[in-house]
Amino acid sequence: MKFHVEARNIVKRFGPTTALHHAGIQIAAGETHALVGRNGAGKSTLVSILTGLQRPDAGEVTFAGERAPSLADRDAWRRRVACVYQKPTIIPALTVAENLFLNRQGRFVKWRELRARARDLLNTYEVDVDAEAPAGDLGVEQRQLVEIARALSFGATFIILDEPTARLDGPAIERLFTRMRALREQGVTMMYISHHLDEVYEICQRVTVFRDARHVTTRQVYGLPHDELVTAMTGEATAAYQAGEHTIGEKTVLQASGLSLRGRYTRVDLAVRAGEVVGLAGSAGSGKIGLAETLAGLRKADSGTVTVNGRRPRQGDVPAFLAAGLGVVPEDRHHEGFVPFLSVGENGTMPIMRKLGRYGLVSPGRRRTRTETLIRDLDIKTDGPEQPVGDLSGGNAQKVVFARALVDDPSALVVMNPTAGVDVKSKQALLGAVEDAAGRGAGVVLVSDELDDLRICDRVLVMFHGRVVKDVPRGWTDHELVAVMEGIQE
Structure with missing residues (x-):
């Protein structure tokens, strides 16, 4: 030849x-x-x-x-x-x-x-x-x-x-x-x-x-x-890793009905219950990130509704989604997740500043106390609450993004590519934070390109060309999930 x-x-x-x-x-x-x-x-x-x-x-x-x-x-x-x-x-x-x-x-x-x-x-x-x-x-x-x-x-x-x-x-x-x-x-x-x-x-x-x-x-x-x-x-198909079982409640904390966004996704319905971790998987053009951003209030759909805790916040209005009880870990932490020149404390407590003082003033003592709790719970390696986030390693900066998402004890959480570019130990800590949130009763949507991240999910919704093509229950193998993601098995 x-x-x-x-x-x-x-x-x-x-x-x-x-x-x-x-x-x-x-x-x-x-x-x-x-x-x-x-x-x-x-x-x-x-x-x-x-x-x-x-x-x-x-x-x-x-x-x-x-x-x-x-x-x-x-x-x-x-x-x-x-x-x-x-x-x-x-x-x-x-x-x-x-x-x-x-x-x-x-x-x-x-x-x-x-x-x-x-x-x-x-x-x-x-x-x-x-x-x-x-x-x-x-x-x-x-x-x-x-x-x-x-x-x-x-x-x-x-x-x-x-x-x-x-x-x-x-x-x-x-x-x-x-x-x-x-x-x-x-x-x-x-x-x-x-x-x-x-x-x-x-x-x-x-x-x-x-x-x-x-x-x-x-x-x-x-x-x-x-x-x-x-x-x-x-590689050779291996048995799926079994993450800890989650206690899933009856209440639906995050729901999408008939969501469509031109060029991204079409007619998507999903419901996430309290304590449930639902994965979103698919290739780069599957629409999973666009859907997650709509669920998080970062993007407005052309049609359809998003309901958070029984409320319908205005799509594309992130503060309205946060007020409804949603926490968000965005895909691009550098541009959407934190302000690099602000401190760990300022970034981590940004959503709750109104609760840290009166008349528009933030109590430094209250912020420091809350930040120290976040640093301890997420094992953030930092010189202290006043260190700028831009000075932290990638894994620790991502933990600050998680801290901000979790600081107001949300009942629903949307997490996008949480372990991208971080080391193994940080990955374990970040996925552990997701499971801890579910354990406290939060419903979670977890979007990731990494199959290992999705193993903590109770089920995985696979998207292909903008549509959800399969709801895969816990217990899948890499081979099974990839086959659906690549469009050769439904």
């Missing part, structure tokens, strides 16, 4: 972390080749190496048998490979034509010629977009097709598509696949990265699996049993 792209024995380290360990991939000319693996498998690092953004510590990359150019020769890389990322890179304020030939117009721009070249390029790849339209007016699907056309205009015949369907609906995905099949017939080679294994079976000829920074297997897609592919991604 003649290979268009080869990466052999690639090693890449970032400090003590090995991102790729003698991993590689071989992509045949004219094929659409899938690269799959769980988060942290090494996929993104390989993409950065195949596109010339990173130099491997060891190993070799070749295109059509020739060694990859030096990292400094960006034009040579563009002639060999292009990547269409999940997040668009076009500039909204410029027209489609200007985006297609950005930095290639010449010293003096000939606008009529530029627009004509753009129309020819769009026609060549059957992209039905007005070359003179502002790029900011395009839909997600149109922007992706424009990016594909721009990538091909450099002369590259190898394209990496990184989660291209994450923000597309069903008909748009089918149209994208139609374009991909047409490009393949024109001789374009593609590497397709996706968390949706059903798409791999529909559009790809071969698939390579990475796990724990290593190449696990490369197989023909046709005839490959779904279970074998999932097992390659997760």
Whole structure:
């Protein structure tokens, strides 16, 4: 088999972390080749190496048998490979034509010629977009097709598509696949990265699996049993870890009815009872974060209702949700979770400042006493209540975010990716805080990309393309849950 792209024995380290360990991939000319693996498998690092953004510590990359150019020769890389990322890179304020030939117009721009070249390029790849339209007016699907056309205009015949369907609906995905099949017939080679294994079976000829920074297997897609592919991604199926049983009450403390948000999720219903921990799982484009942010008051749905303790706070109004008895641990702790130059005490007690004094004044003594309790309960490693949160480690900063969520003893809690970027000991403490809250009677929605986080849940709602497709009870294995998350088993 003649290979268009080869990466052999690639090693890449970032400090003590090995991102790729003698991993590689071989992509045949004219094929659409899938690269799959769980988060942290090494996929993104390989993409950065195949596109010339990173130099491997060891190993070799070749295109059509020739060694990859030096990292400094960006034009040579563009002639060999292009990547269409999940997040668009076009500039909204410029027209489609200007985006297609950005930095290639010449010293003096000939606008009529530029627009004509753009129309020819769009026609060549059957992209039905007005070359003179502002790029900011395009839909997600149109922007992706424009990016594909721009990538091909450099002369590259190898394209990496990184989660291209994450923000597309069903008909748009089918149209994208139609374009991909047409490009393949024109001789374009593609590497397709996706968390949706059903798409791999529909559009790809071969698939390579990475796990724990290593190449696990490369197989023909046709005839490959779904279970074998999932097992390659997760390792041998193991018995599920059994977290402590929770005492679940009769009262519903958090409820969603008919929630829909365009481009995020559709017609979602859920109910969380007192003392229950409900997980939300799914890939990056599943809609789980958008749903969690709506449940937390951070985002407003297009339709549907959210009820907290029998009350319906105004959606998108975080103070109203907090007043109704909800605590929130947001996904991005650095921008939404804390104010770095404020102290541990100021951050941790922010929701209850009105209770720490009179006439708009906060009693330093009351705040300090309450903060010391939070520091002790969550084992926050700090010099004291007055230390700025920005000076803490990632794990301890996240504990402060938890402290703020728990300080007013909420009856409902929404927690998003609580253990991202923290060490093992901090993970145990943070998940323990979730279980403690449930033990006190709080109903919890826990959203996480980490399967280990979800093991404390009484059940896990799996989302796929914006819909809840399965309610998985406690006792699942990695293999079982991943199969549903990847869309190959319902």
